[in-house]
Amino acid sequence: MEFILPLLLILPFVGAIITLFMGGERAKYAKFTALVFSVATLALAIVLMTMDYVTMGMSEVWIQTDFFVMNFALAVDGLSILMVFLTALLVTVVVIFSFEEGDRPNYYHTLLLLMELGLMGVYLSADYFLFYIMWEITLIPMYFMISWYGGPRRHYSAIKFFIYTHIASLVMLIGIFAMVFQAGIINGGIADFSFAAVAAASPMFAETFQVLVFGLLFFGFIVKMPVVPFHTWLPDAHVEAPTGGSVLLAGVMLKMGSYGILRVCIENFGYGAIQWQWVMIILGIVSMIYGAYACIAQKDLKKMVAYSSISHMGMVLIGIGVLSQTGVEFAIFQMFAHGLITAVLFMVCGLAGHNIGTREIPLLGGMAKMMPKWAFFMMFGFMASLGLPGLVGFVAEFGILYALWEFIANTEYMWMIVFGMISMMLTAGYYLWSMQRTLFGDLTDKIDFETGVHGGPVHDISKYEFLAMTIMILLIALFGIMPSLATDFIMPYAVGLI
């Protein structure tokens, strides 16, 4: 069954090629092609989850010189399996959601599937060179997604997104080279880029080296997450990106950052991690609180959700930073949970822009009367995101904050748990306040409901959008009621890591 892992890359790639050439008359069939390939990938990912996936790694030498070896190596474990599932799931859901996309649908689906290829590659690769290539591959379709299908300031946002994250990637690349070549020296000369070779040498890394290289890699990853103060590309990118792009960007691309911190930094630099521990925790707390406060002040619904992602990814960083099994387990769980929830949130915000014509909160009001289905999904998503027990976000939040508490309980920093409490209050505050202003109250008179903005009257969501969001909320509830469905995958990894 070794073919499953490469197939997870090949399927989206083939789909992308096919849709790319479906121009002209055939463009309207591109969505079916994309649906077939994304569903097939999802099915494959689910099959993979039921199997003994840890033993299924594969590795082929790709480029070999006297100095270094680069491999085409793929593997999957407790850290990546849920991310692989999430990627396949979100791409499928986005394809369903954008079933009525009329603007160059073939390229749109090509970009989606290329993004799936890159994301799958990041989560599956077991070789640092491949990892880096895949990491860069994700940038390109996202760049075009924003600059072709985005809003009015799309070029600025796309370029900002590209350059910002690319600079971070370069710093990360320096870190990777340093790490791999150092490992090569330790292993006896040849720098093997595979994860295994580096992991074998990593206990011998010198302490200063660990601290330095951890820092380089860490910088690369936290820009991607993103962590305050390196976050400003994210709200801009989200505001301009089309809905599908936003879902994938927030749902799985941000997780590349936290994934990288665990996979590269924590796995290889035990000493470095301890030295950087407080930086991680403090940056996590700052992101969590700062993001939540920034949400309160936002007027654009989508920008608010973008800042809430920063806040929730800050929690992931806290979970990683406490360096305990509980912390890591729930950090990964939060990555998964946030992926599920944020997909609904961005769909809801996208629909505001699409169906109503504006996402500006001050212009909206009383929309629950006009768009009851949309209002339901918005409430559900917001409640899930603010950590309502019974839904998936609560489990992650509870676990991470408990891990933080466990870490500080016997120290003089006990009081820092207050930050967790403040963030929970603020999160409830901005979500409820924004719902009050958009869904409830008197029906707004600032919008013309008859003519609308996009040529048609303001209307509730379509059946495809309904289906896509229904899938997501069912999963949010399922994993909230039975979190062990997800934690059973994560636990072996968390226990093995720390």
Place this chain on the structure above:
Amino acid sequence: MFMEYAWLIPILPIACFVIVGLFGKKLHEGGGFVAIAGAAIACIFSVLVAYDFITNGVDGIFGAPFVTEMKWLVFPGSDFVINFGVYIDGLTCIMLIFSSFISTMIFVYSIGYMGDQGEKKPRYYGEVSLFLTGMLGLIVSSNFLQMFIFWEIMGLCSYLLIGFWSFDHPEAKQKSSAAKKAFLVTRAGDVCLMAGLFIVLYLFGSLDYANIFNAVAIEAIAATNPELLTVAGLLIFGGVIGKSAQFPLHDWLPDAMAGPTTVSALIHAATMVKAGVYLTARAMPLYVFNSVNGEAVLLFIGIIGGFTAIYAASMALNNFNIKKVLAYSTLSQLGYMILALGAGGFLMAHGYNTGEEHLVALGVLGYMAGIFHMLNHAFFKGLLFLCSGAVIHATGTEDMKQMGGLFSKLKVTAVTMLLGSLSIAGFPLFSGFWSKDLVLEAALHAGTHGMTGFTVLFVMGMITAFMTAFYMFRMWFMTFVGDYRGTEHVHHESKIMSAPLVVLSIFAVISGFVIFIGFGNLIADMLQESMGFFWIEIESGMDIAISIFTNIWTYVSIVLALSGIGIAYLMYMKKSVDPAKFNKNGESAYYKLLTKRYYFPELYDQISWKLGYGIARIVDAFDRNVIDGTVNGLSGAVIGGGDVVSQMETGHVRDYATFVIAGVVVLILVFAFIFIGGI
């Protein structure tokens, strides 16, 4: 044999929620009868479970909790297991029966009350069913986290139902704001509760009631880590303050009256707000066995309860909104319950610390009084709210200035409301009389045997009893006697709304007699067998009654209650005393303070405005100007100055791509030289 299936009790209403949610539009009355059926079956099942528990005992031990659990979540690092399960003891049985019974009654009543809501009915019945799941699930939970989950689900339903008319309604704005306030203010308590649970989990390695309620374990922790245990207790009580609307997080409850009256009756009087009282009762071992600070914490709990009782009652004195009067009354009565638990717990803690068994016995009596009052209050306050709903339904207004003389038109409502009012006022032999006097007695004992602070609280409780009688009868007289002052036509009572009133009024009158049929023993057995208390004994019901009637203070409180009723009679029925004389026609400073609710709404607004939006504005400005400004400035500097943004927008992608690729090449070369050179 029924206890094994007790997990079905919360499942039933959630099944109704799903059915109503999916098919509500096609069902008769928007699924109302499905919701009634679910609640009624849950009620019957609760009675069967209680019967099973009381008659058989668990493994032959009466009062021992029945526990069944399954693993829900495992914390890998510390090997904590969070379970999901069912925990049944005396307290569970009491709560289950009255919650499901009153819910059934209110759902039946809703058929009439919400009958004109048309398309909104499925939403209503779905949400109340979900709410009932939350309440029943909370009651049967076997651990604190599970309880917290259902606790929050109730909070969500409370939010949704307060905001039932938050859109597509003339007062939508004010209603949605009330819903938000309720959620956020209780959330402040919930956040504390969650932090408290962290500490409990950290200290005990478990959140299961069965593992925590162990005197030896708690005392060991109190010996090694008293501060954390105390903080945990206080934080858990923080959750209670939010949910049971105690001072200073009380102000959401009056606003919560924006929801339908049935919701006020169900959630904001009879059931959900009792969850806080239930939690205090449940977590009592954490306070009592904290031998270092337990007494102080319990005194604090008593102070919060006693103060809320008198404070909230004062605001009911001059309010003209019939629902708001009842809301303040609910706050005040919840304060009584918390006071009783604080005083009872204090006596127990003091008894254990000094080794005096008779204090523990007095404490048990006080603890029982708290739960007893919760039971009675559920009946009479549920009844009173439904009566007020009937009045509102008939007159179309909540303003008592627009009522009056309704006795002839709303006979059933008037009589049942009178019974409810007599009950809450503590008229002898009515249910409120028994429990209120036991509550006050507990405070008195705690005052004489331990801390004088409780004596002050006892006096405050006595004054509250007077005020309660006054404002309840002020309300009754203003509504039902005199001349009709409104302009709207008064509708007739409907049978479907009157029937639940009659049933509830019977219970409101007689529920006090449960102490004669072993209510005290049920509580005492529970304390002993499931909560780890010892030296537990309780007087028989007859002895309790004798002690009530041989206590001089009982007669004082009767006199106070009667004089409260009397003054209300003089002012609002005979009109021989003009209330305007006392409040200078509503101009006196204190009168204004009461109508302004002691400026608490303004205080909340200021806090959320300054600490929330104020800081948010600063953060936002900082974000746009400093952080993003730096980023844009830096990129401008690197790329060579000029207006970077405009350059970027013209799309010189290739230039940057070249830059980037050149950078990569240089870096690769540098590192290749460094490391390869190192070999």
